[in-house]
Amino acid sequence: MKTIDSSPKKDGFRMPGEFEKHTGCYILWPERPDNWRFGGKPAQKVFVDVASAISKFEQVTVGASPEQYVNARYMLPDEVRVVEIDSDDSWVRDCGPTFVKNDNGELRGVDWSFNAWGGLVDGLYFPWDKDDQVAQKICELENRDRYRLADFVLEGGSIHVDGEGTLITTEECLLSEGRNSQLSKEQIEQVLKEYLNLEKIIWLKRGIYLDETNGHVDNILNYVRPGVVALAWTDDQNDPQYEISKECLDILENETDAKGRKLEIHKIHVPKPILITKEESEGVDAVDGTLPRMEGDRLAASYINYYTANGGVIFPLFGDPKDEEAKQKLAELYPEREIVGVPAREILLGGGNIHCITQQVPKA
Amino acid sequence: MKTIDSSPKKDGFRMPGEFEKHTGCYILWPERPDNWRFGGKPAQKVFVDVASAISKFEQVTVGASPEQYVNARYMLPDEVRVVEIDSDDSWVRDCGPTFVKNDNGELRGVDWSFNAWGGLVDGLYFPWDKDDQVAQKICELENRDRYRLADFVLEGGSIHVDGEGTLITTEECLLSEGRNSQLSKEQIEQVLKEYLNLEKIIWLKRGIYLDETNGHVDNILNYVRPGVVALAWTDDQNDPQYEISKECLDILENETDAKGRKLEIHKIHVPKPILITKEESEGVDAVDGTLPRMEGDRLAASYINYYTANGGVIFPLFGDPKDEEAKQKLAELYPEREIVGVPAREILLGGGNIHCITQQVPKA
Numbered sequence: 001m002k003t004i005d006s007s008p009k010k011d012g013f014r015m016p017g018e019f020e021k022h023t024g025c026y027i028l029w030p031e032r033p034d035n036w037r038f039g040g041k042p043a044q045k046v047f048v049d050v051a052s053a054i055s056k057f058e059q060v061t062v063g064a065s066p067e068q069y070v071n072a073r074y075m076l077p078d079e080v081r082v083v084e085i086d087s088d089d090s091w092v093r094d095c096g097p098t099f100v101k102n103d104n105g106e107l108r109g110v111d112w113s114f115n116a117w118g119g120l121v122d123g124l125y126f127p128w129d130k131d132d133q134v135a136q137k138i139c140e141l142e143n144r145d146r147y148r149l150a151d152f153v154l155e156g157g158s159i160h161v162d163g164e165g166t167l168i169t170t171e172e173c174l175l176s177e178g179r180n181s182q183l184s185k186e187q188i189e190q191v192l193k194e195y196l197n198l199e200k201i202i203w204l205k206r207g208i209y210l211d212e213t214n215g216h217v218d219n220i221l222n223y224v225r226p227g228v229v230a231l232a233w234t235d236d237q238n239d240p241q242y243e244i245s246k247e248c249l250d251i252l253e254n255e256t257d258a259k260g261r262k263l264e265i266h267k268i269h270v271p272k273p274i275l276i277t278k279e280e281s282e283g284v285d286a287v288d289g290t291l292p293r294m295e296g297d298r299l300a301a302s303y304i305n306y307y308t309a310n311g312g313v314i315f316p317l318f319g320d321p322k323d324e325e326a327k328q329k330l331a332e333l334y335p336e337r338e339i340v341g342v343p344a345r346e347i348l349l350g351g352g353n354i355h356c357i358t359q360q361v362p363k364a
Numbered sequence: 365m366k367t368i369d370s371s372p373k374k375d376g377f378r379m380p381g382e383f384e385k386h387t388g389c390y391i392l393w394p395e396r397p398d399n400w401r402f403g404g405k406p407a408q409k410v411f412v413d414v415a416s417a418i419s420k421f422e423q424v425t426v427g428a429s430p431e432q433y434v435n436a437r438y439m440l441p442d443e444v445r446v447v448e449i450d451s452d453d454s455w456v457r458d459c460g461p462t463f464v465k466n467d468n469g470e471l472r473g474v475d476w477s478f479n480a481w482g483g484l485v486d487g488l489y490f491p492w493d494k495d496d497q498v499a500q501k502i503c504e505l506e507n508r509d510r511y512r513l514a515d516f517v518l519e520g521g522s523i524h525v526d527g528e529g530t531l532i533t534t535e536e537c538l539l540s541e542g543r544n545s546q547l548s549k550e551q552i553e554q555v556l557k558e559y560l561n562l563e564k565i566i567w568l569k570r571g572i573y574l575d576e577t578n579g580h581v582d583n584i585l586n587y588v589r590p591g592v593v594a595l596a597w598t599d600d601q602n603d604p605q606y607e608i609s610k611e612c613l614d615i616l617e618n619e620t621d622a623k624g625r626k627l628e629i630h631k632i633h634v635p636k637p638i639l640i641t642k643e644e645s646e647g648v649d650a651v652d653g654t655l656p657r658m659e660g661d662r663l664a665a666s667y668i669n670y671y672t673a674n675g676g677v678i679f680p681l682f683g684d685p686k687d688e689e690a691k692q693k694l695a696e697l698y699p700e701r702e703i704v705g706v707p708a709r710e711i712l713l714g715g716g717n718i719h720c721i722t723q724q725v726p727k728a
Contacts, residue, residue: 002442059507066430066450070497073504078366081504084448086430133434140437140446141505143423 001136002145004108007194013100013108014197017163018308019225021363024059025309026138027051028090028357029072031065034290035089035125035350037283044075046346047090050307050314050354051080053340057309061141063087063134083141088116088131091352093218094155095128096359097135097146100196107364109146110195111135112154117213118178119153124212124351125290142361152191153179157216157356159192162226165199165258167192172206172215179214200258204248208232208270209241211300212291218355219302220248224266224333227257232302233267241270268329271320274301280349293349305353306330307360312337316344316353365500366509368472371558377464377472378561381527382672383589385727388423389673390502391415392454392721393436395429398654399453399489399714401647408439410710411454414671414678414718415444417704421673425505427451427498447505452480452495455716457582458519459492460723461499461510464560471728473510474559475499476518481577482542483517488576488715489654506725516555517543521580521720523556526590529563529622531556536570536579543578564622568612572596572634573605575664576655582719583666584612588630588697591621596666597631605634632693635684638665644713657713669717670694671724677701680708680717 008014030047031040051060055077063085064072073082087095094117097109114132116123139146158173173179174188183191189201207215220232231248234241245267252263281295303326306315313334317323323341330339347353372378391414394400394407401407415424419441427449428436437446451459458481461473478496480487503510522537537543538552547555553565571579584596595612598605609631616627645659667690670679677698681687687705694703711717 001445066448066494069450069501073500081365081507083504084430084450084501086433086448130430136437137433137448143445 001140001143003148004145006147008100008108008110008147009194009197011102013102013106014163015098015100015161016362017161017223017226018360019223020163022058022310022360023363024061024361025054025307026092026096026359026361027060027062028085028087028092028134029062029064029068030090030350031068032089034285034287037280037349043346043350046342046344047357048075049342050357052077053314053342054307054309054358055079057312063092085134085137086130087134088125088128091157091356092134092359093157093356095131095134096156097138098156098196099144099362101362101364105364107142107144107362109135109139109142109144111139111146111148113150113152114155115153115178117155118176121178122176122214123178138359147195149191149195155213155216156359157213157218157352159196160217160221160223161196161198162223162257164226166202167196167198167200168202168204168217168221168223168229170204170207170215170217173213173217176214198258202251202255202257204251206244206247208300208302209244210298212351219300219305219353220245222304222306222308222355226259227261228264228266228333230266230268230304230333232270232304234270239273266329266333268303268326269322270303271301271318271322274299274318274345274348276349291351299348301348302353305355307354307358313339314354315339315341316347317341318345318348319343365504365507367512368509370511372464372472372474372511373558373561375466377466377470378527379462379464379525380726381525381587381590382724383587384527386422386674386724387727388425388725389418389671390456390460390723390725391424391426392449392451392456392498393426393428393432394454394714395432396453398649398651401644401713407710407714410706410708411721412439413706414721416441417678417706418671418673418676418722419443421676427456449498449501450494451498452489452492455521455720456498456723457521457720459495459498460520461502462520462560463508463726465726465728469728471506471508471726473499473503473506473508475503475510475512477514477516478519479517479542481519482540485542486578487542502723511559513555513559519577519580520723521577521582521716523560524581524585524587525560525562526587526621528590530566531560531562531564532566532568532581532585532587532593534568534571534579534581534584537577537581540578562622566615566619566621568615570608570611572664572666573603573608574662576715583664583669583717584609586668586670586719590623591625592628592630592697594630594632594668594697596634596668598634603637630693630697632667632690633686634667635665635682635686638663638682638709638712640713655715663712665712666717669719671718671722675701677703678718679703679705680711681705682709682712683707
């Protein structure tokens with residue numbers, strides 16, 4: 001694997017939309033007991049469900065630590081490939097590479113710097129050195145060269161693109177103190193445009209209420225296809241989420257994308273507030289420096305945190321009446337994909353959801 | 365990856381000769397300080413030389429532990445792929461899969477049981493559980509199904525095949541007490557025939573003098589092509605090696621292969637005896653249960669321990685006058701391959717040589 005000292009824009013590479021064709025998908029196996037209750041066992045079952053669901057549509061590779069390799073291999077179905085990828089936790093959306101492609105069928109990785117969502121300012125655990133190597137390791141596994149930005153912190157979950165020059169993100173995350181506070185908003189725009197080959201960046205203000213990632217966009221908005229987005233929503237004006245979603249809606253309604261299109265916006269309602277139970281809280285090891293999981297804390301539940309696979313959409317179920325409504329809405333938005341719900345409370349308890357634990361490899 | 369409950373013979377798969385086309389080659393990164401002097405640093409340099417030499421001819425993948433991943437990636441050239449494969453040591457010839465193929469371009473792995481060359485009887489270290497997982501891990505990386513023989517111990521270095529129904533091995537190794545002593549010679553033949561799709565097994569008595577693997581065939585004989593073998597030789601009748609090599613020669617001269625051919629036998633002279641120096645011995649951690657490296661011990665040096673790559677032959681140099689003679693002999697035997705010597709004393713100090721640290725993936 002070569003580390004390329006240029007930029008995707010200069011080399012004619014762009015980041016495709018997640019809805020474009022994939023060759024496969026990566027997932028990292030959960031195990032750290034200070035984030036996943038009961039030593040990760042309940043989460044592992046749900047990760048198996050997600051990997052199984054996606055593998056109906058495309059090749060899934062699960063990366064596990066040496067210690068968990070045999071267990072992961074045992075628990076996962078045959079059709080899922082299991083390889084060793086040692087990491088600090090299991091959020092490959094955020095620590096994995098962002099793949100870019102050109103028109104000649106070549107693929108390369110963009111390997112951003114990763115600092116556990118805020119480094120020493122408000123990061124969620126320490127250290128994060130193994131996570132920061134994951135993008136490189138996946139590029140090696142895929143036999144793809146990479147661009148490495150050692151001085152620019154970005155997580156894949158903080159951006160969504162339409163593949164046609166537009167990126168949507170949040171100020172809450174990209175302008176956070178723990179990431180690139182040495183750079184101005186304009187400088188950050190410049191890096192994104194250069195490394196993802198973009199013309200236009202749409203800035204939302206905030207992500208889902210209480211999202212511990214400093215408001216990753218992938219929990220509040222997803223690109224269905226160019227010109228069409230899905231937005232997390234609530235009609236309950238007493239819920240702090242209402243003001244946040246309304247603010248997003250206002251921005252989106254007044255924006256155009258890189259191609260000059262107005263955006264078609266579809267609302268998907270969040271479930272009722274989901275709180276951590278006493279049992280759930282007590283199942284997590286207390287470790288200094290890792291975000292605690294306290295009884296009664298509200299989780300950042302949103303159906304928007306779904307994965308778009310080749311012929312399917314894999315979305316989280318919360319055991320809420322809104323589950324069915326979300327499924328129907330997704331079926332309307334994706335008439336040519338199969339909509340598959342996976343009960344995902346255990347992923348939510350770890351701080352994210354299905355989109356956060358997946359990373360697509362675009363078809364070259 | 366599926367584990368197949370059948371056999372290669374039943375399914376129409378055979379083990380190709382090493383001289384047939386490859387898609388690539390695996391190597392494991394050395395690091396254990398109780399086998400490699402100075403924390404593995406001198407050996408790592410030589411492994412880089414071997415990987416670099418082979419990568420001129422075919423894709424090389426190096427598997428490293430999580431702890432050594434970054435260092436391995438840094439030391440190896442860009443064109444070598446580096447992935448994580450946690451193991452107990454770095455002899456992928458012996459713990460890796462034996463690939464078999466069929467006529468439809470399909471490839472599968474045979475995953476023998478591995479017990480560190482003799483288990484609790486006379487194995488070289490303890491434990492060996494991670495080594496025993498390497499074959500499976502490489503099958504996963506290659507996305508190939510496997511046959512698993514949990515009850516049959518075999519190392520790849522203990523066999524050579526012509527790809528046309530003949531296998532050559534040694535009684536010293538395959539009939540050793542630490543491997544399959546519950547099985548008769550005939551039962552062992554039966555397993556080999558079933559899992560490598562063979563008709564004929566030629567049994568040599570012993571391997572190279574003092575070879576710690578119980579006389580692996582790959583240090584004393586190699587298949588150049590069907591009907592043609594190279595044999596480690598010495599003319600010094602006072603060297604214990606003479607009697608061993610002469611015994612092999614006598615057997616080979618009186619054998620025919622699966623196709624009924626007499627064998628063409630080419631002698632390649634071993635270098636002068638190579639002994640472990642005081643400095644070399646002192647650089648190795650003393651660990652109970654690991655074979656010690658004592659000053660003055662004779663090493664099992666042989667030019668036969670070479671790797672046959674797509675367009676090349678990578679063979680060990682010992683700084684001996686015989687180096688040049690070996691090169692010339694190999695050039696005669698392989699007129700269409702480039703002959704590349706790599707100074708390999710550091711590998712020899714660890715107990716093997718270039719063939720032992722490599723494992724080819726045949727072209728499907």
